[in-house]
Amino acid sequence: xxxxxxxxxxxxxxxxxxxxxxxxxxxxxxxxxxxxxxxxxxxxxxxxxxxxxxxxxxxxxxxxxxxxxxxxxxxxxxxxxxxxxxxxxxxxxxxxxxxxxxxxxxxxxxxxxxxxxxxxxxxxxxxxxxxxxxxxxxxxxxxxxxxxxxxxxxxxxxxxxxxxxxxxxxxxxxxxxxxxxxxxxxxxxxxxxxxxxxxxxxxxxxxxxxxxxxxxxxxxxxxxxxxxxxxxxxxxxxxxxxxxxxxxxxxxxxxxxxxxxxxxxxxxxxxxxxxx
Amino acid sequence: xxxxxxxxxxxxxxxxxxxxxxxxxxxxxxxxxxxxxxxxxxxxxxxxxxxxxxxxxxxxxxxxxxxxxxxxxxxxxxxxxxxxxxxxxxxxxxxxxxxxxxxxxxxxxxxxxxxxxxxxxxxxxxxxxxxxxxxxxxxxx
Numbered sequence: 001x002x003x004x005x006x007x008x009x010x011x012x013x014x015x016x017x018x019x020x021x022x023x024x025x026x027x028x029x030x031x032x033x034x035x036x037x038x039x040x041x042x043x044x045x046x047x048x049x050x051x052x053x054x055x056x057x058x059x060x061x062x063x064x065x066x067x068x069x070x071x072x073x074x075x076x077x078x079x080x081x082x083x084x085x086x087x088x089x090x091x092x093x094x095x096x097x098x099x100x101x102x103x104x105x106x107x108x109x110x111x112x113x114x115x116x117x118x119x120x121x122x123x124x125x126x127x128x129x130x131x132x133x134x135x136x137x138x139x140x141x142x143x144x145x146x147x148x149x150x151x152x153x154x155x156x157x158x159x160x161x162x163x164x165x166x167x168x169x170x171x172x173x174x175x176x177x178x179x180x181x182x183x184x185x186x187x188x189x190x191x192x193x194x195x196x197x198x199x200x201x202x203x204x205x206x207x208x209x210x211x212x213x214x215x216x217x218x219x220x221x222x223x224x225x226x227x228x229x230x231x232x233x234x235x236x237x238x239x240x241x242x243x244x245x246x247x248x249x250x251x252x253x254x255x256x257x258x259x260x261x262x263x264x265x266x267x268x269x270x271x272x273x274x275x276x
Numbered sequence: 277x278x279x280x281x282x283x284x285x286x287x288x289x290x291x292x293x294x295x296x297x298x299x300x301x302x303x304x305x306x307x308x309x310x311x312x313x314x315x316x317x318x319x320x321x322x323x324x325x326x327x328x329x330x331x332x333x334x335x336x337x338x339x340x341x342x343x344x345x346x347x348x349x350x351x352x353x354x355x356x357x358x359x360x361x362x363x364x365x366x367x368x369x370x371x372x373x374x375x376x377x378x379x380x381x382x383x384x385x386x387x388x389x390x391x392x393x394x395x396x397x398x399x400x401x402x403x404x405x406x407x408x409x410x411x412x413x414x415x416x417x
Contacts, residue, residue: 156295203378206295233298238377242304271305 028080038064039127041116043074045086046132047142056139059083060128067117071104071129075111075143088143095255098191102143103132108193108253134196136205150192153208157216157234162227178223185218185263187256194250194260200243207243208235210250210260217263220270232271241267307370314367321360345413354408361404369397 043063048056061078072093079086090100093112100111105119111131121127137145163172188211195201195209208216216235220228235241241264250260330336347353372393380386 152295200378233300236300236302236305237298238304239295240298240304242308243374243378268308272309 028084031081034064035066038066039120041065041074042126042128043078044128044130045075045078045142046130047086048133048139049085049141050139065116067115067120069116070112071109071114071116071119071131072100072111074116074129075131086143087141096189098189098255101134101191101193101196101255103130103134105130108134108197110191110193110255113255134192136196136198136202137192147192149205150195150209150211151190153195153212154190154215157208157212157231158227159212159215159219161219161222161225162230163224164226172224174223181223182218182221184258185214185221187258188214188218189256190215191255193253193255194258197249197253199247199249200245204239204243206239208239208241210244210264213241213244213264213267214258214260217267220267228270232267235267236271241271244268307373311367311370314363318360318363318367321356321363325356325360345411348408348411349413358405358408361408362401365397365401365404369393 040062041064042060044058044060046056047053047059061082063074063077063082065074065077070093072090075086075088075090079088088100088102088111090112091097092099095110095113098110101108102111103109104111104114116127116129119127119129131143133139133143133145137147137149139145190211192211194214195211198207198210200207201209213235216231219225220231244261244264246261246265248261250264251258251262254260329339348357373390376386376389376393380389
């Protein structure tokens with residue numbers, strides 16, 4: 001009896017404490033202790049709630065951060081302790097899933113791969129980090145964008161193995177040299193950093209964009225694949241590789257270090273010289 | 277643009293094509309290659325033209341009817357100017373075509389801007405070509 005009464009009382013304590021903590025909608029509650037060595041950083045986020053806002057607005061939060069923190073930690077701090085209505089995507093938080101692509105200080109990066117120490121203002125000045133949604137895709141809310149146009153372009157280049165021959169009874173073997181030919185473009189995680197950093201894509205959404213071309217490249221130069229011609233035909237059109245202006249934004253943005261512009265140039269070369 | 281949970285989720289039919297099929301012609305390839313080749317040719321043609329017209333032998337002050345007539349007596353300079361006219365028009369026109377393709381928002385705007393561009397290109401190329409071929413140094417008032 002006594003034990004259950006105590007547990008009931010403690011449960012009640014928990015709920016009241018929980019209610020006390022939820023000061024902002026959906027957030028976890030009062031702020032955690034600030035770690036030693038933390039500095040206060042202004043996180044300036046471009047917010048847009050399509051239900052209430054006519055247009056996007058900037059909102060700043062003061063967030064304590066260690067230099068070794070990632071930008072994603074700052075967003076977590078805002079969402080969990082300051083304003084639970086902040087909306088963004090993230091999944092693995094380790095640069096593998098490609099969910100948290102955003103514009104950080106004006107360049108496309110994965111929030112989970114950028115460290116605070118690399119964004120600190122020099123000379124003891126206060127640091128402001130601006131975070132915007134990736135450009136060129138419709139914003140659903142805050143940092144959350146509609147990725148469908150991006151994936152539509154991806155699907156349109158047939159990003160899967162096509163082989164018209166008899167299916168082998170064992171795996172399709174390939175020499176190390178043949179594998180090396182498209183090794184760089186196998187690293188793509190479809191985060192959309194490259195496509196949404198491309199000025200051509202910003203103004204003309206029907207352009208396939210760097211990511212789709214990278215994924216076409218991955219199969220065009222695969223010795224086991226037989227549909228290089230089909231993909232080259234698709235990319236030879238007005239929305240294909242000839243739209244690329246070689247501004248190298250995509251190569252700079254890629255969190256996986258793929259030489260995106262080089263891959264696009266290789267597709268152009270394959271079209272020009274009919275050599276795969 | 278905004279999608280809320282109230283809206284019904286509409287799924288496209290599986291394999292429904294969303295892009296028009298590729299046109300399977302090499303126009304964009306050739307226009308891309310033309311830009312590179314004509315660009316290289318124009319570096320020589322235009323810089324040479326500017327050098328002759330504006331810098332050598334007193335530059336722009338000596339240019340008059342007689343100077344042009346003297347230069348165009350040679351088929352070499354007529355060919356030079358003809359090439360420069362055609363390449364510059366096509367190069368610039370194709371550049372503007374890609375700019376219009378990139379930046380025009382509406383299909384109708386895109387169409388009419390391109391029509392205006394093509395008409396102006398044809399007019400200028402025809403007028404220039406006509407002058408180069410029918411230039412008469414002995415014309416009198």
